[in-house]
Amino acid sequence: MAARRRGRAARPDTALFVDLGFVLALVAVGAFAAWPIYQTWYLVVTVAGAVVIAAGVVLLGRLRRWSWGLISVCTAAAYLAFGVPLAIPSAFASRADLVLGYRDLVVATVGDWKKLVTVDAPVGHFQTLLVPLLVTMLVCTTAAFSIVFGRARSYGVLVPIMLLPTAFAIVFGTTSNGHPLEIGGFQVAAPTHTVVGVLALGAAGGFLVWRGQHARTLALREAAAASGIRRPAGASVGSARRIAGAVAVALVGLAVAVPLSSTALEPSQRHVLRSAVDPTAQLSQYTSPLTTYRAAFSADPDTYNAAVLSYSGDARQLGRLRVATMSFYNGQQYTVLPSDSDRSSAFAHLPQLTSASHGSGLASLDVTIGKGFDAALGSGVWMPTVDGLKAVGFGGADVNALTDGFYYNTTLQAGAELHKLSPGDSYTLLATPQAATAPLGSLTPPQGAVPATADIPDSLTQWVQSQNLGTGGQALAGLIQRLRDRGFLSHSLVSPGTGTASDPTWLRETGGKFQQSLAGESMDRIGELFSDLLRQQQKVGADAPAASLVAGVGDDEQFAVASALIAESLGFPARVVLGFTLAGSETDAGAIPACDGGVCRGKNLTAWVEVQGADQKWVPFTTTPQSKLPLAKQPVTTSVPKLPTQVQQHVATVQPPPEANPTGGNRQNNDRTPKDAAGPAAWLPALRIGGTILLVLLILAAPLASLVIVKAARRRERRATPSSAGRIASGWDELVDTAVDLGLPAPGVRTRVEAAALYSAASRAADSTTLRTLAHGADDAVFGAFDPTPDEADRFWAQLDEQRSRLAAAFPRWKRLLALVSLRSFRTGSRIGGGER
Structure with a gap:
């Protein structure tokens, strides 16, 4: 009898293997559920590392008879030791980053839970965003293995513990339900989430059924051993029948419930933490780059010849470098973001751009920031990118800081770098080669588009009507060409001098006669431009030679805004883009010269307009006025103040530091704030x-x-x-x-x-x-x-x-x-x- 008891004791406990199988199965389900959040195979390294650490610490603790407290301390020590290689692969960029990685690990353990929902999914292995997954898996598996190897009777606690990784993936997951799936005439609205739920709940239910039956079997066996009464021969068959019946009922319930519930629930009803958090960086506090456009043409300091950036690669296939895209006109200036910015018009972290690798058929461009970057582009927060961007990879010692500070707006096709770009910083752009665009004259306004009337100067409307060109793409192309032909290029209010061979100026290179030109892009400034054109046209007649109709003075700042407002008045959505034309691409004869020799200088900075046609594609066109024909004799020009040096550009505000919180979005709005805040309203914030x-x-x-x-x-x-x-x-x-x-x-x-x-x-x-x-x-x-x-x-x-x-x-x-x-x-x-x- 004693030998038989020792033999039974020596047998491996089936329940131990079932418990371990259940834990590992729920780990796999949790990793599968978390895949849409990360979509990187490094997730497997993170999850597997958490399981290995938990199993090793718990087994060592059981062998040495450690207490729960000591096991927890050892788990935390192992987490600090191995957390960086398991969850922060970017720390291996340099030795300094590896040392800082351990600091980031501690900070991310507390702070990255919120950050995970403020970054657009999939996040890949971006920065430290794998840390929350590592913490969740490590804590849950450590607790589960402690219960399993401790042979605790409370096996039911394993279910809620091991459902936490799946709950983590659901709560921090994406709002997308995926493509619906048809099953037997029923539509499963969210097949991925349904599979996750079925696997997790099915494994939990099956585990509890088997564990309950196993406990009953052990109890009956012990009772039989104590009383000497043997169990009936068909008892094991009955147990198997009960288990099979429970499984069958569960499968039938799932087969009925899943299609019905999926059909009843609308895909739009899925709400997660990410739904309530706006992961955008509001950049409207930075000065609009178009307002500082003329700084690039200054001779003192010489930003005109200073290298803003250098590049190498497939410049001919990419065409242009986009510094900033401005889509919103408020009557004073064109801005990157509107005053009531929402997610569609704001910038956000897109880890899929910074973690993507080279793809087939993509054009590549290596960009290095030059010494004239800040002087030419003002704030320096706007990062030159290309249209159709698929990936960006930063280089140099600050690679992690630059990656952290990169924000992008896919709608505007524009980027921002809140970690201040410095001379010598470099990055590589991968983008789809630019295809030939449709001619401007072939466009038609998008369906349902309404011609804009707000913030349109009356003189612009009168000038457009006086041309008698009608509407549509042909009219837009004709109006833009007439505007450019009847304008005159001038970058300054005061004469820049004649220049020398060693210090050329824009006036010397254009070869024209200097004409004073006010800066700004307000309705008053644009209205005066069209008023000058109207007065000259009325004076000499609409059919006069082109040289007699030249009356408007300005540069790309005024003429790009004027062209965009013309397009808006005809029903075409329009936006102004500031950037560079790369060497080798097709350029207009009267445009600002393209970059030469792989270097973009201040003199190459230009602004163009993009309009959207009925096919929803954006078509760019040049708006720079001509500089060959002088102003007509005795024109009625824009009045110039007696003290021109006192003219200040609009919104010359103090720029916030680049270290400002990019995800804040809570901009102070001091407009229309009453000076006397006395009364009950003053107590409302404190009461709230x-x-x-x-x-x-x-x-x-x-x-x-x-x-x-x-x-x-x-x-x-x-x-x-x-x-x-x-x-x-x-x-x-x-x-x-x-x-x-x-x-x-x-x-x-x-x-x-x-x-x-x-x-x-x-x-x-x-x-x-x-x-x-x-x-x-x-x-x-x-x-x-x-x-x-x-x-x-x-x-x-x-x-x-x-x-x-x-x-x-x-x-x-x-x-x-x-x-x-x-x-x-x-x-x-x-x-x-x-x-x-």
Whole structure:
């Protein structure tokens, strides 16, 4: 018999392998569910590393008989040691980044949970965003392995613990439901999420069914061994039948519930944390780059000849470098973002751009920032990119900082770098080669487009009508060509001089005669431009030679804005783009010269306009005015102030530092703020904040207050017990519960008298004689021949309340407060051996 028992003990426990299989299965389901968030195979390294660390620490702890606390400390140490290679692959860029990676690991453990939902998915292995997944997997598997290898009876706890990785993937997941799937006439709206739910819940349900059946089998086997009664021969067959029936019922339920629920739920009803967080960087606090356009043509300092950037690669296939795209005109200037910016017009982290590798059929361009970058482009936050961008890879010592600061807007096809670009910084752009665009004259406005009327100068409308060219693409092309032919290029309000061979200026290179030109792009400035054109046309007639109609003065700042407003007035969506034309691409004869020799200088900075046709594609065209024909004789020109040096460009505001929080989005709006904020409205923010804090405190305190109320109700119910004997017995239970909540041991198998001696010894303030008397009184009430009177029960409770107070008085105040909300008396109970009532 002993040999058979030893043989059974030596057999491997089937439940152990089932528990381990369940844990690993739920790990796989959680990783599968998290794939849409990351979509990088480094996720496998992160998950596998978490499982290996958890298993190693727990097994070592079991061999050395470590406590839970020591296992937790060792797990945290292993996490700090291996977290960087498992979750921050970017730290291997350099030795300095590897050292900083451990600092980032600690910071990301706390802060990257919010950051994970502020970055557009898929996030890849961007920065430290794999850290939340590593923490979730490591904590859950460590807890699960501790329960499994500890052979704990509470196997049911494994289910909620191992469902947490799947819950993490769902809560932090994407809002997309994927393409619907047809199954037997039913439409499964979210097939991926459905599969995840079926696998997770099916594994959990199957595990609990098998575990319950296994526990029943073990209990019957032990009972048979103890009693000598053998189980019926068909018992195992019955167990298998019950398990198969449970599985069949579950499969039928899933087969019916999944299609019906998926058909009933709309895909738009999926809401996750990402739905409520705006992961955009609001850049409207930065000055619009078009307002500083003329700084690139300055001779003092010489930004005209300074190298803004250099490039190499497939320049001919890419055509242009886009510095900034401005789509919103507010009557004062064209801006990158509107005042009421939303997600469609804002910039965001796009890890898929910074983590993508070279692809077939893509054009490549290597860009290096030059010394004239800041002077020519003002804030320096706008990063030159290309249309059709597919990937960007930064180089140099600041590769991680530059990657962290890169934001992109796919709608505008424009990028921003909030980690200030410095001379020598470099990056590589991968993009789709640019195809030939449709001629401007072949375009038609998008369906449903309405010609703009707001922020359109009256003189512009009158000039467009006076040309009698109609509407549509042909009219737009004709109007833009006439605007350029009747304008004159001038980059300055004051004469830049004639220039020298060593220091050429824009005036010397254009070969024209200097004409004063005001900066700005407001409605007044654009309105004056068209007023000059109208007056000259009325003076000489619309059919006069082209040289007699030249009257408008300005540069790309004014003429690009004017051209965009013309397009808007005809119903074409338009936007202004600031950038460079690369050498080798097709350029207009009258345009700003393209970059030469792989270098873009200040003199090559230009602005062009893009309009959208009915096919939703954006078509660019040049708007630079001509510089060969001078202004017509005695034109009515824009008035120039007597003190031109006092003219200031609009929105010359102080630029916020590049270190400003890119994901804030909470811009201060001081417009129309009343100076006198007195009155009840001034207290609203304070009341709102105070009320929020109070609400949070109430929510946190609600469970504790509930415990106090439940204990008071329990004491009142015991005191109101109908029989006197029951009241006395319940009173003793109340005393025992008080002692247990204070941290004293439960009576267990001790008699009441023994428990009274134990408590009087633990509390010097308690009266041992009275406690012993109370214990004897409770025994007499329960086991005595006569029931006590109500007066005796009242005296018992009075003495009891006094002893409860004296018992608690021996403990410090903090422990008495903890006793009020302790759950120990609910877990241990107050019944003692031989004294149950």
